[in-house]
Amino acid sequence: MAGVVTARRGRRPAGSGVPLTFEVIAEAVRERIRSGGLQSGDALPTQAALMREFGASSLTVQKAMTLLKQDGWAVSRPGKGAFVAHHDHPDDGAGDLDGPGVTAPAAGTTARVEALERALAEAVEQIADLRGRVEALETRSGKRDR
Structure with missing residues (x-):
């Protein structure tokens, strides 16, 4: 082949x-x-x-x-x-x-891949936001413990 x-x-x-x-x-x-x-x-x-x-x-x-x-x-x-x-x-x-x-039915596949990539990018942003919030809470908690 x-x-x-x-x-x-x-x-x-x-x-x-x-x-x-x-x-x-x-x-x-x-x-x-x-x-x-x-x-x-x-x-x-x-x-x-x-x-x-x-x-x-x-x-x-x-x-x-x-x-x-x-x-x-x-x-x-x-x-x-x-x-x-x-x-x-x-x-x-x-x-x-x-x-x-x-x-090949590429157009539908391309659209699905692009939609999944957008959803993944949004999820990454949400994770980064949550990570920042957790770090801020941990920092505040650490200052109170001193």
Whole structure:
């Protein structure tokens, strides 16, 4: 497969361009869909098959499948498995992958990432504010104890 990126395990440092194993698996499946190797409605490879192919744990493969589903590339059918998403399933959050020129549902993903980044920045600000309040209280408490 062209453009294969070597994955690494564990946590990624901020700003690192090295994808984690579950991201490599998800991208490999997306590439199979883009190239026509998997068509809309086709069953995705089983968890066991992906574990063998990538030498990954079941949790890693599950994370890859979750990512594919969140991004609209795959849908789950209870009791049946995971399938390539297509327009026949609008209620399960999958986008239309049958249209000409469709490569990835990036706009929705980008918007979700940006919203999460904003929420994270707000949380960091709130933590810093609370930390300052605690330090102020501890300082006042320390002065009274003397």
